Amino acid sequence: MSSEANTKAQSEEAVAPFEKSARGRLIVVSSPSGGGKGTLIRRVLQEMPNLGYSVSYTTRRERLGEVDGRDYFFVSPETFKAMERRGEFLEWANVHGKLYGTARAQVEQELAGGRDILIEVDVQGARSVRRLILDAVSIFILPPSFDVLCARLTARGSEHPDDLTLRLSNARSEVEHYREFDYVVINDDLERAAGQLAAIIHAERARRERQEYLASRVLATFQPTEPST
Numbered sequence: 001m002s003s004e005a006n007t008k009a010q011s012e013e014a015v016a017p018f019e020k021s022a023r024g025r026l027i028v029v030s031s032p033s034g035g036g037k038g039t040l041i042r043r044v045l046q047e048m049p050n051l052g053y054s055v056s057y058t059t060r061r062e063r064l065g066e067v068d069g070r071d072y073f074f075v076s077p078e079t080f081k082a083m084e085r086r087g088e089f090l091e092w093a094n095v096h097g098k099l100y101g102t103a104r105a106q107v108e109q110e111l112a113g114g115r116d117i118l119i120e121v122d123v124q125g126a127r128s129v130r131r132l133i134l135d136a137v138s139i140f141i142l143p144p145s146f147d148v149l150c151a152r153l154t155a156r157g158s159e160h161p162d163d164l165t166l167r168l169s170n171a172r173s174e175v176e177h178y179r180e181f182d183y184v185v186i187n188d189d190l191e192r193a194a195g196q197l198a199a200i201i202h203a204e205r206a207r208r209e210r211q212e213y214l215a216s217r218v219l220a221t222f223q224p225t226e227p228s229t
């Protein structure tokens, strides 16, 4: 390759749009049921490059409109427990009486490949993951008020009345945990909240320790070249 072509290749790599780093970062998102994080997360995933999403496993029943393998992997309690025994979950928890878990393999594969990966877990899951992955970034999505949360959950119409009551009562204690998270996003307006969530991920990517890979490549271009003989 000519030195000009070499320089071009280097500079293209140096401004690689994917903000490549050696290892991806785990983005942990939690909110009470009905906090609107599903829509918010879908919006951010559509807009951000190099951001994966880990589809969780659950033993709860599929809601109308949900797709197996896209929203969740819907499995029986037996399958879930067998996976748990084989150590296939990074974390798992009993939430509102059902089991939910994050598959270890997908998360590890994405992180090792330098891709950031977003997981959506309850507050127990977030706590377990923070213990395991110290540089995980955690974000809590708060609905603007309890009334809005009630209205969203009721309008969704997907829950059995008993389950709705359980979810609303659990939400009162779940929101107390926002203090354990690095960031809080109030989901009052989808556009604004999605913008803020994306801004957090962008800012985390710009951290100096995350830029070592690119910075070293840029700095290499500052090295004096050997005089040709």
Ligand code: 5GP
Residues within 6 Å of the ligand: 030, 031, 032, 033, 034, 056, 057, 060, 091, 092, 093, 095, 096, 100, 101, 102, 120, 121, 122, 123, 124, 125, 126
């Ligand atoms: P839903 O049934 O409304 O989809 O989710 C109920 C709760 O389970 C939400 O708080 C959601 O964040 C949480 N959840 C979803 N997937 C996981 C997971 O893989 N692990 C844990 N710990 N919680 C999860």
